[in-house]
Amino acid sequence: MGGQNQNQGQGDWVELLPDLLDVIVKSLDSYCDYVRLRAVCKRWNLVLPKCPKSKKLSQLPWLVLPFDDGNDTLRPLYNLIEKKVYHLELPETRNKLFRGSCFGWLVMVERGPTLQLFNPFTRAKIDLPPITTFPDIRAYQADRRGDEYTLVSRNGVTYTHGKFDILKFYITKVVLSSSPALSVHDNDIMAVSIYGEFRTLAYCRLGDDGWTAIPTRCICFEDVIFHEGKIYAVTCTGKVLVCDMSMSGPLKGVWIRAEPPKIRVGSHYKYLVGTSSGLLMVERCFDVNVKYLHRHRMKQYCYKTSGFNIYKLQSRGKKQRWSKVNSLGDYVLLLGLNFSSCILPHNFPDCKPNRIYYTDDELDTQYAEVIGGYDIGVFNLEDGSIERLAGRDILYPPPIWVVPE
Incomplete structure (x- = not known):
C-alpha cells in the first residue's frame, strides 16, 4: 500500500x-x-x-567560456549569480569563434565561409549570408593546403588572406535588431557587422543572399548597436554614425553633430549603449605593458582594463552634446563582444547595481593564441575599484556574455 x-x-x-x-x-x-x-x-x-x-x-547573464582541456563537447558557462560553472553539451560550438551575442543567440564564425546564429539554450541554428558575400571579398578558394580569400582594398588593390586570418580578424562584431525567436518573418530582422581590415559597416536581413556595405568615408568602427529603430555606430575617434532603418532603399548614415568627448590619452576603446533615457558612449581605458620573453625571443603585450568613462548624449533643440555620467543608478552594463546592453539587476542576488561587467574583446592582441581573453572583470563606478573574474593569463577563444531571451 x-x-x-x-x-x-x-x-x-x-x-x-x-x-x-x-x-x-x-x-x-x-x-x-x-x-x-x-x-x-x-x-x-x-x-x-x-x-x-x-x-x-x-535577463540573467551567463559567461560562455572556452572548452576545458581534453573535452571539446561540454561547453562551460559561468553563472554570474551563483558564481558556479555549469557544463552544457554543445558540440556545435567546437572550433568556432564568437563574434556577437544578441537576444540569447551567439554569432559563430568557423574555418570556412559559414556565418551562423546559434542559441545555446534551445540549440536552434540560423544561417547568415556567408563571409564570401561581404562587399570587399572577390573570390574564395578552398583546397587541402588551406582556404584562401581574395579581397580588394579601398584604393582598389587586390590582395589575399588565408582562412586563419579571416577567421580571427575579418569580422569584429555582428549585432541583431531583434530576437529571431520572436519575429514572424525573417526579413523583419536586420544584422549589422563591423568587418574587414578597416573595420567598416555592412548589413543584411535574415534570408538575404549577401551583405551590403553602409557607405562612409570613415574607418575603424569600434561598436554598433540598434536603438529605437536606428543603427548607431561609433568610430575610434568617438564620432557616431546614425542610420534610420525605416528609410526605403539602401541604408545611408548621417553623423551626430555633437563633438566627441575628450578621450583620455593612451589606450582606450569605445562602446555604445541604448537605454530608456537615451544613448550612452562608454570609454574603456587600458594600461599596457610590454614583457620580453627571452626564451621565445619575442615581445608580449599585456593589457589590463584600468577604468571606464561614461557619456550621455544630451539634446537641446538642434544642439547635441556629450555629458559626463558619474553613476548608473540601479543599472549595470554588460560590455564585450556581446550587444552592449543595460539591465536592471534588482531581481538577481549578489549582482550589484552601478557596475560595468566586461569581457575581453581585444582581438588584435590574440593572434596565434599567444595572449588574450583574460581581461574580464567588474568595474565599480562608486569607488573606481575592479574585481577580476578570470584567474588565468590566457583564455582562448575569449569569453562572451549571453543573456537568454
Missing part, C-alpha cells in the same frame, strides 16, 4: 496544471533551477518552453 500511495503522489505532481507550473517558475531566481524544473519529468519538459517567459530569469 505504501508503494501504491507513493506512485499516486508522483502522478499528482506530473499532472500539475500549466498555471501552477507558471507560479513555480515565477518563484525561481536561477535559470539553472528552471532547467532542473523542466527535467523533473517528460510532461513538464514538454509544457515548459526551453527559454523561460519570466523576464526575471531571461
Whole structure:
C-alpha cells in the first residue's frame, strides 16, 4: 500500500496544471533551477518552453567560456549569480569563434565561409549570408593546403588572406535588431557587422543572399548597436554614425553633430549603449605593458582594463552634446563582444547595481593564441575599484556574455 500511495503522489505532481507550473517558475531566481524544473519529468519538459517567459530569469547573464582541456563537447558557462560553472553539451560550438551575442543567440564564425546564429539554450541554428558575400571579398578558394580569400582594398588593390586570418580578424562584431525567436518573418530582422581590415559597416536581413556595405568615408568602427529603430555606430575617434532603418532603399548614415568627448590619452576603446533615457558612449581605458620573453625571443603585450568613462548624449533643440555620467543608478552594463546592453539587476542576488561587467574583446592582441581573453572583470563606478573574474593569463577563444531571451 505504501508503494501504491507513493506512485499516486508522483502522478499528482506530473499532472500539475500549466498555471501552477507558471507560479513555480515565477518563484525561481536561477535559470539553472528552471532547467532542473523542466527535467523533473517528460510532461513538464514538454509544457515548459526551453527559454523561460519570466523576464526575471531571461535577463540573467551567463559567461560562455572556452572548452576545458581534453573535452571539446561540454561547453562551460559561468553563472554570474551563483558564481558556479555549469557544463552544457554543445558540440556545435567546437572550433568556432564568437563574434556577437544578441537576444540569447551567439554569432559563430568557423574555418570556412559559414556565418551562423546559434542559441545555446534551445540549440536552434540560423544561417547568415556567408563571409564570401561581404562587399570587399572577390573570390574564395578552398583546397587541402588551406582556404584562401581574395579581397580588394579601398584604393582598389587586390590582395589575399588565408582562412586563419579571416577567421580571427575579418569580422569584429555582428549585432541583431531583434530576437529571431520572436519575429514572424525573417526579413523583419536586420544584422549589422563591423568587418574587414578597416573595420567598416555592412548589413543584411535574415534570408538575404549577401551583405551590403553602409557607405562612409570613415574607418575603424569600434561598436554598433540598434536603438529605437536606428543603427548607431561609433568610430575610434568617438564620432557616431546614425542610420534610420525605416528609410526605403539602401541604408545611408548621417553623423551626430555633437563633438566627441575628450578621450583620455593612451589606450582606450569605445562602446555604445541604448537605454530608456537615451544613448550612452562608454570609454574603456587600458594600461599596457610590454614583457620580453627571452626564451621565445619575442615581445608580449599585456593589457589590463584600468577604468571606464561614461557619456550621455544630451539634446537641446538642434544642439547635441556629450555629458559626463558619474553613476548608473540601479543599472549595470554588460560590455564585450556581446550587444552592449543595460539591465536592471534588482531581481538577481549578489549582482550589484552601478557596475560595468566586461569581457575581453581585444582581438588584435590574440593572434596565434599567444595572449588574450583574460581581461574580464567588474568595474565599480562608486569607488573606481575592479574585481577580476578570470584567474588565468590566457583564455582562448575569449569569453562572451549571453543573456537568454
